[in-house]
Amino acid sequence: MTDDTRSQPTPDGDGGAAPEVVVHPGKQELSDAIAARLVTALIDAQAEQDVVQVSLTGGSLGSDLWASVAALPARAAVDWARVEFWWGDERYLPAGDADRNDVQNDAAGLASLPVDPTRIHRVPGPDRSESAEASATAYGEEIRATDAGAFGIMILGVGPDGHIASLFPGHPAQQTTDAIAVAVHDSPKPPPDRVSLTFEALRRSREVWFIVAGADKAEAVANGVADAGPDVNSAAQVKGEERTLWLIDADAATALPTD
Numbered sequence: 001m002t003d004d005t006r007s008q009p010t011p012d013g014d015g016g017a018a019p020e021v022v023v024h025p026g027k028q029e030l031s032d033a034i035a036a037r038l039v040t041a042l043i044d045a046q047a048e049q050d051v052v053q054v055s056l057t058g059g060s061l062g063s064d065l066w067a068s069v070a071a072l073p074a075r076a077a078v079d080w081a082r083v084e085f086w087w088g089d090e091r092y093l094p095a096g097d098a099d100r101n102d103v104q105n106d107a108a109g110l111a112s113l114p115v116d117p118t119r120i121h122r123v124p125g126p127d128r129s130e131s132a133e134a135s136a137t138a139y140g141e142e143i144r145a146t147d148a149g150a151f152g153i154m155i156l157g158v159g160p161d162g163h164i165a166s167l168f169p170g171h172p173a174q175q176t177t178d179a180i181a182v183a184v185h186d187s188p189k190p191p192p193d194r195v196s197l198t199f200e201a202l203r204r205s206r207e208v209w210f211i212v213a214g215a216d217k218a219e220a221v222a223n224g225v226a227d228a229g230p231d232v233n234s235a236a237q238v239k240g241e242e243r244t245l246w247l248i249d250a251d252a253a254t255a256l257p258t259d
C-alpha cells in the first residue's frame with residue numbers, strides 16, 4: 001500500500017507527532033489506499049474499544065474515499081454501528097444542499113454503509129439554527145456532550161491555499177481559542193458562511209490524516225510539512241497526538257524536499 005515513505009515519526013518539539021509523508025502514484029490509488037488504511041484502523045481500534053470517533057472532511061478526495069471504501073470487500077469486517085462520525089467543517093447551508101460536505105460524502109458512498117444514524121453528527125445549517133454562530137455553539141456542545149475524549153482519526157483535506165476544515169490562512173477565525181467550533185464568515189472559498197472546528201479541537205485527535213492530491217496543492221503540502229506559520233498554512237498548525245500522516249499523490253509531492 002505504501003509506495004514511498006519519505007519520513008518517519010519522531011517526537012515533535014511543538015507538541016504532537018512529527019509529520020510522516022506517504023506518497024501514492026495517482027489520485028485513485030491514493031483514495032483506495034486511504035480507504036484501506038481507514039478500514040484497517042477501524043478494525044484494529046474496534047478490537048480494543050467500543051466506539052471509534054472519526055472526523056470527516058469535504059473536498060473531492062474526502063468524498064472519493066467513500067467510493068473506495070464502498071468498493072472494498074474488507075468494509076464488511078468493520079462494525080459500522082460502532083463508528084461515530086463528525087465533520088471537521090461544514091458549509092453553512094440547509095440539510096440536503098448539494099454543496100454540503102456531508103451530502104457529498106453520503107452521495108459518494110458513506111450513505112451506503114450500515115452506520116447508526118444517531119452516531120452521525122451533522123453540523124446544523126440555517127434550517128436548524130439561527131446563525132452560523134448558533135450552529136457552532138450547538139455543534140461544540142454536541143461534541144462535549146458525547147464526552148468521547150479525543151477524536152480517534154481526524155481526516156482533513158487541504159486546499160491549494162493551505163486551508164484545512166474552514167480555517168483559512170490569515171483569516172480571523174484561525175485565532176479562536178477556548179471553543180470547540182467557530183462560525184466562519186467571508187470565507188475566501190465559496191460559500192462564504194461556514195462552521196469549523198478550531199485548531200484546539202482539531203489537535204485533540206489521536207491521529208491526524210491530511211489527504212491531498214494534485215499539483216495545485218504541492219506548495220500547500222510543502223508548507224504544511226515544513227511547519228509554515230498560520231498566515232501561510234493552516235495545516236501546519238495541527239498535529240495528531242500520536243500520529244500525523246500526510247497521505248498524498250505524486251503530483252502533490254513535487255515541492256517536497258527529495259530527502
Ligand SMILES: O=C1O[C@H](COP(=O)(O)O)[C@@H](O)[C@H](O)[C@H]1O
Pocket residue numbers: 057058059060061062089090091101156157158159160164165166189
Ligand atoms: O471547502 C472545503 O475545502 C477543503 C479542500 O477541498 P478540496 O476540494 O480542495 O480537496 C475541504 O477539506 C474542506 O472540508 C471543505 O469545506
